[in-house]
Amino acid sequence: RKEVEQDPGPFNVPEGATVAFNCTYSNSASQSFFWYRQDCRKEPKLLMSVYSSGNEDGRFTAQLNRASQYISLLIRDSKLSDSATYLCVVNPGGGSQGNLIFGKGTKLSVKP
Amino acid sequence: GAGVSQSPSNKVTEKGKDVELRCDPISGHTALYWYRQRLGQGLEFLIYFQGNSAPDKSGLPSDRFSAERTGESVSTLTIQRTQQEDSAVYLCASSHRGPSSYNSPLHFGNGTRLTVT
Numbered sequence: 001r002k003e004v005e006q007d008p009g010p011f012n013v014p015e016g017a018t019v020a021f022n023c024t025y026s027n028s029a030s031q032s033f034f035w036y037r038q039d040c041r042k043e044p045k046l047l048m049s050v051y052s053s054g055n056e057d058g059r060f061t062a063q064l065n066r067a068s069q070y071i072s073l074l075i076r077d078s079k080l081s082d083s084a085t086y087l088c089v090v091n092p093g094g095g096s097q098g099n100l101i102f103g104k105g106t107k108l109s110v111k112p
Numbered sequence: 113g114a115g116v117s118q119s120p121s122n123k124v125t126e127k128g129k130d131v132e133l134r135c136d137p138i139s140g141h142t143a144l145y146w147y148r149q150r151l152g153q154g155l156e157f158l159i160y161f162q163g164n165s166a167p168d169k170s171g172l173p174s175d176r177f178s179a180e181r182t183g184e185s186v187s188t189l190t191i192q193r194t195q196q197e198d199s200a201v202y203l204c205a206s207s208h209r210g211p212s213s214y215n216s217p218l219h220f221g222n223g224t225r226l227t228v229t
Contacts, residue, residue, distance in 0.1 A: 102157075
């Protein structure tokens, strides 16, 4: 099982749609979780952190399910500008503080 | 303020040559990371610095790859005897604290696009 797995998509949705992405991780001891966004041929940028209690930032909602080892991202009222690749990122922890493991990303395309 | 700066932005080199990639992190950021991204692929972790030491260099793919950081600032990634499979975008990121901190997101540079011919 890969450390961080995501459905690569693409997800093609109309403007205004609600879309959800899931991401699973293999290390049950993982400590922190994030969603990053990467536009085509650009560097990744932090979208939001994912807290145990779940968190919301405007149209974006992130959830963490430790028992099933997955995190999710929900985007409501999709905009054309939401088109990008969404990267699930996990810190597996460890003695060296570990490192951030990036999923391969889920591609979202929002159409007019 | 200034973000993470990487140079060169593009590098074309012949197979077998050595290359040096430079990263200037955001001032005051103690953690610095190198990732590699091949075309159409995800980010591949290479090495992580906390200050000038590298507690995690598990991602370096071979002994042809090395990296150093000095003055808790600039970092250089060196690839010796480049091979065609080294062609990728090399991304540097920095953060205020280590990777486990929720309040310390990674800030990425624009990357160096390396092409080995």
